[in-house]
Structures are given as C-alpha cells and as structure tokens.
Amino acid sequence: MNEWSMARFCVLTAPFLHHTLEYGLDSIAANGFSSIELWGASPHYCLDDYDSASRAHAVRGINSMLAARGLTMAVYHPEQVRQYPVNIASPSAYIRKKSLDFMRRSIEDAAAFSAPIMILAPGWVFVDDFTQADTARRGKHTAAGRMGKAIGGASGHGAAGARHQPFVQHAAAPFTLGKSGRDRGLHGHSAGAGKRRWRR
Secondary structure: OHHHHHHHHOOOOHHHHHOHHHHHHHHHHHHOOOEEEEEEEEOOOOOOOOOOHHHHHHHHHHHHHHHOOOEEEEEEEEEOOOOOOOOOOOOHHHHHHHHHHHOOOOEEHHHHHHOOEEEEOOOEEEEEHOHHHHHHHHOOOOHHHHHHHHHHHHHOHHHHOOOOOOHHHHHOEEOOOOOOHEEEEEEOOOOOOOOOOOOO
C-alpha cells in the first residue's frame, strides 16, 4: 500500500545505544527503511564531544555512512537533557547563554546533515514558579493555556492559587529548516520521515 510505504517512515537511532552506529544503520536499511532520525548523543554523535574541526569530520563521516547505505536523515534530534538541560527560560544567565549556543550549533549540524527537521525543546519554567501572568500569556496562544486559565478562575484563589494548578507540559516541537520564513516555523512531529507535517 502506498499509504503505508516504508519510505514514509524514519527510524530513531536511540534504540541502538548499545550498538555501533554502523550496526544500527545496517539494521535500518536491511529492514527496508530509507531514512533515519539521528539521536544526537554519545556514543554515536554528540556535538559537545568535539572541537570545531573534529565535529565537522564526524558529520562528514555520518553523511558518508548514510550515503553508502542509501539512507537519508529525515530528522536530527540532538539530546537536550545533558550536563545542563537546554533552557532559554532559565533564571540563570549562564544556562540561557549555553542553551542558545547549543541551539545555534545544533541547527548548523542539522543543515550539514541535510536534515529538514530538527527536534527542539527550547525551555521551561519550574512548575511551582508558574504564575497567573504566565497562564494568561499562554492562554492567548494555546488550548492548554486556556484550560489553565479556566482552572485558575474556577479555583477562586487568584494568583496564589495558580501555583497549585495542574500544569500541562507541551511536547517538544521540531524546528523545520527552510529557505522562506514560512518554512521556519514550528511543526508537529510526523512519523512520515518528514514527508508529512502538522503545523501547530
């Protein structure tokens, strides 16, 4: 069935954590898949493991491995809960700066891998620091925010009660690379090897 063609799916490399990347790519190709979602973490590839020159060499090596097996990278998924979680909403200026630098380098890698989608989890706030103002701001844009606002209003506790509201955490949204501004938005994740995307 064309609707469920193997070409519409990509395989995450994370389950091959205890195997070499070469073994993982061989397995993916042998099972009829044509694209992967590269988990950007050790032992296969973590950008923090390299200086600039060796990082470029590692990227070229992975691209060569893919090409030799007739595979492409549909999604690049850099690990974002490492020594420091990636968090541009952190109260720490140091973590915010490191997070932005990590995002910049990850986007460079996604482009070097020719991956049209990169998974990005840009930041979060502590649940107990989530205020009524945060709920109101979120409510302008998301169903989760509107739900939180309704819960806060129904509680009758105002701003103080907002600290104890149920908190709905958004899933990470893939960052789609493209030439036009229209293509650079955040998209919902697709199981279809990047062929189908649902805009948030």
